[in-house]
Amino acid sequence: MPITGAERQRLYRARRDADPEKRAQYLERARERWRKERELGKRKSIKEVSESEKNLKRLQWRRAQARRRAAKKAALDASFSSICSRKAEEEPIAITPKKYKSTKKSKPAHAHSKETQTPDNICAEIEMTWNNQGTPRKRPRWEVIEDWAPIDCDISLQSKENTESSSVPHKDSAPVDIEFSVEERPASNNTKYIVYESCLRQLFSSCPVCSMPCEVKSHRMGTYVSFDQYCSHCNYSRDWKSQPLVGSTPLGNFQMSAAIYFTGLSFYQVEKFCKALQLQSFKYDTFRKHARNYLEPAIVHKWKVDQQQILAQLKEEGGKIKGSGDMWTDSAGAAGYGCYTLTHQDSNTIIDLQLVQSNEMGKGHMKTDGLKRCLDHLNVNDLEVDSVVTESCPQTQEVLKKQNIAHFYDTRSFEKGKLIMAV
Incomplete structure (x- = not known):
């Protein structure tokens, strides 16, 4: 099958970059071409580009990034589907359950497959292997849960023998009758579990009155499932729900x-x-x-x-309030929305935040308008502001000067400006 033009270009670039001399020659030619385009006016610096051209370039970058992400996602989905289809055609791999170390002489472990496996394939292979081989020769021990938390209920044990409390059932321990008296608590605070559908159907397959087979219908809504059980022999019926309903939700x-x-x-x-x-x-x-x-x-x-x-x-x-303000926007370039936050310096708590939209007053005045709204909200609540720490901005300085509020600059912005100038 002939290769495409893109693949041919990819192979050429790989051979060129593998040779240091050819790589250096390519970079030098690229620099010379860029200098000539600068002299002819085909290339512009960032200072010479207008605002509309900047916005158009940013839009092109965003679209290119979206295309790259979509192509990457499609490639991952294709590789995942190919792995699943290949695993479905292969024979099941024998996987033995994990066992704890024993003092007895250990037998050689079975070889595991190094290929990528999905959870569904692994579960299917384990179930098929156990069905073919029967019960394992040695049953694995129960794993002890160290961070076990008891359920909030009153438990009374009725047993003739005094048994010690343990979270792991012993081999020779006799069954103990347990009576639960669960206290009522809000439904939202109940503990949740993952339950298989086959285990739920076992509860409704037979009638609890006459032990005859029943008709069972299930209804699902997201994580919610309900079972309608009806016995035609004794006319017993039951409607079971997996979770409570709030209205119809x-x-x-x-x-x-x-x-x-x-x-x-x-x-x-x-x-x-x-x-x-x-x-x-x-x-x-x-x-x-x-x-x-x-x-x-x-x-x-x-x-x-x-x-x-x-x-x-x-x-x-x-007393008067000492605050510090800053704004976070949805994007670094053409910001459409911003959230201005005013923080109380002594307690380090947020006392007000304002959402600002750029088309209401212009992109260059979003921070100033956000600070003005925060100060107005504090004035309505009869709170005086002594000083505010913000970035160095002429519009912000004018607003604070009119209200007789001391303005301090944020040192982070100065250090950031120095770093940009050094670069």
Whole structure:
């Protein structure tokens, strides 16, 4: 099969870069070509480029970066699918369960495959190997969980013999009857487990009254599943739910969205994890619906309540406030949105933050407008500001001068400017 033009160019560049002399000659020719283009006016320095040309170049860079990421993702998906298809055609590999070291003479360990394996293939190979070989000659011991935490419930043991408390069941230990008296607590604080569907169906396959086979229907909604059990012999019926419902929303779905949102995880990464584990989940639209209708309003409400408590505490202490402000934007170049934060220096706590949009007052005045809004909010709450530490900006200096507030410069910005000048 003939190679493409791109592959031919790639091979040529690899041969050229492998030779130091050819590499040096190529770089020298590139520098000479750049000098000639500068003399002819085809190349411009960053100072000579207009603002619109800068924005156009940044847009081209972003699009090129997006294309590179899409191509990389497609290549990874193609390689993953090829590995899965190759593993499906191969014979299953015998994998023995892990055993603890023993004082007896150990036998030679089985050879493991060094190829990449997916979780589904590994589980299928283990199950197939155990089915073919039968029960292992020596059952592996239970692993002791050192960070074991007991369940919040009252347990009474009814046994004739006095048994010592242990988290590992002994071989000759007799079964003990345990009665659980679980205290009621909020559903959101309950402990969660991963349960297989086959294990759940075993609970509903037979009727608890007459022990006859039953008709079972399941309904799923994200992480939620319910089973409708009906016995045609004794007319027994039961409706079982895996998690409580808040209105029509399963509580587990909502808690999963909150955990993803509050911990700063990526929903798509969590979705990949669930697919690899074959763990049922919900779509991105459901996650955004939960965030838009419940999570984000809860964050705003919590911030307003805490802010009022901080401002009330500053009022009780009295005196003027010494603050420091800075802004974070969504991008370093053409910023569309920014968040200006004002921090109290003595307590090192945030006392106010303002969201600013560039099209409201222009890109060069976002920081000044954000600081002005923070100061206005403090004036409404009858709090006086003594001094503010910010970056060196003429517009900010004018605003603070009008309000008779001392302005101090941030040393970090000076050091950053010195570094840029040195470069």
